[in-house]
Amino acid sequence: KNQVEQSPQSLIILEGKNCTLQCNYTVSPFSNLRWYKQDTGRGPVSLTIMTFSENTKSNGRYTATLDADTKQSSLHITASQLSDSASYICALMYSGGGADGLTFGKGTHLIIQP
Amino acid sequence: KAGVTQTPRYLIKTRGQQVTLSCSPISGHRSVSWYQQTPGQGLQFLFEYFSETQRNKGNFPGRFSGRQFSNSRSEMNVSTLELGDSALYLCASSPQGQPQHFGDGTRLSIL
Numbered sequence: 001k002n003q004v005e006q007s008p009q010s011l012i013i014l015e016g017k018n019c020t021l022q023c024n025y026t027v028s029p030f031s032n033l034r035w036y037k038q039d040t041g042r043g044p045v046s047l048t049i050m051t052f053s054e055n056t057k058s059n060g061r062y063t064a065t066l067d068a069d070t071k072q073s074s075l076h077i078t079a080s081q082l083s084d085s086a087s088y089i090c091a092l093m094y095s096g097g098g099a100d101g102l103t104f105g106k107g108t109h110l111i112i113q114p
Numbered sequence: 115k116a117g118v119t120q121t122p123r124y125l126i127k128t129r130g131q132q133v134t135l136s137c138s139p140i141s142g143h144r145s146v147s148w149y150q151q152t153p154g155q156g157l158q159f160l161f162e163y164f165s166e167t168q169r170n171k172g173n174f175p176g177r178f179s180g181r182q183f184s185n186s187r188s189e190m191n192v193s194t195l196e197l198g199d200s201a202l203y204l205c206a207s208s209p210q211g212q213p214q215h216f217g218d219g220t221r222l223s224i225l
Contacts, residue, residue, distance in 0.1 A: 031212075041218070041221075042218045042219075043118070043206075043216035043217050043218045043219050044216050045216070046214070046215075089156070089157070091157075093212055098145075098162060098169060098170055098212065099145065099147035099159060099169075099170055099208075100159050100162060100170035100172060101212075102159065102212070102213060104156050104158075105156065106155075106156035
């Protein structure tokens with residue numbers, strides 16, 4: 001079964017600090033790997049989408065990296081802000097898949113403390 | 115451009131009842147997909163509709179069903195509600211297939 005595992009499950013850091021969230025997957029190839037931010041009570045919002053051949057993709061203070069050899073992706077958040085408090089979800093779109101081909105991790109719950 | 119709109123935002127039902135949730139996609143988007151989100155399982159695919167036809171279906175019992183109208187708006191229905199159906203139900207829309215934009219969901223609580 002295709003799986004996407006995220007770590008840590010939750011994380012608390014101080015405002016202004018950097019942090020890195022991890023995503024491990026078991027099956028390749030895939031069409032694209034996505035990172036989403038989900039604020040409490042809201043739907044997921046796409047942060048980055050990387051194809052299988054890309055190594056890194058940035059969106060402001062968010063930088064996603066992909067290592068196809070180790071089947072790992074990371075989301076690095078620089079100079080964290082209180083508004084970064086949210087759940088971060090990693091998802092893989094498997095090759096040839098439509099909406100049914102998107103497999104999600106269970107997310108990392110990030111809390112930024114002042 | 116308006117985003118994906120889901121109604122209602124919150125719903126409380128009791129076991130055995132049925133419920134209908136609504137999703138209005140972004141204008142011009144013909145694909146609508148539905149997901150169930152729970153703390154234990156994360157986001158799980160329910161089904162996808164494209165041009166009024168169900169294109170894909172996830173591994174959920176037949177109590178879960180949906181439809182799409184000619185204006186691309188979609189509804190999902192859950193019959194004979196169970197306590198385990200308590201979840202956030204999300205829909206996402208896209209022009210053709212891979213989901214792009216999510217709504218803010220309907221929070222369904224079963225008592």
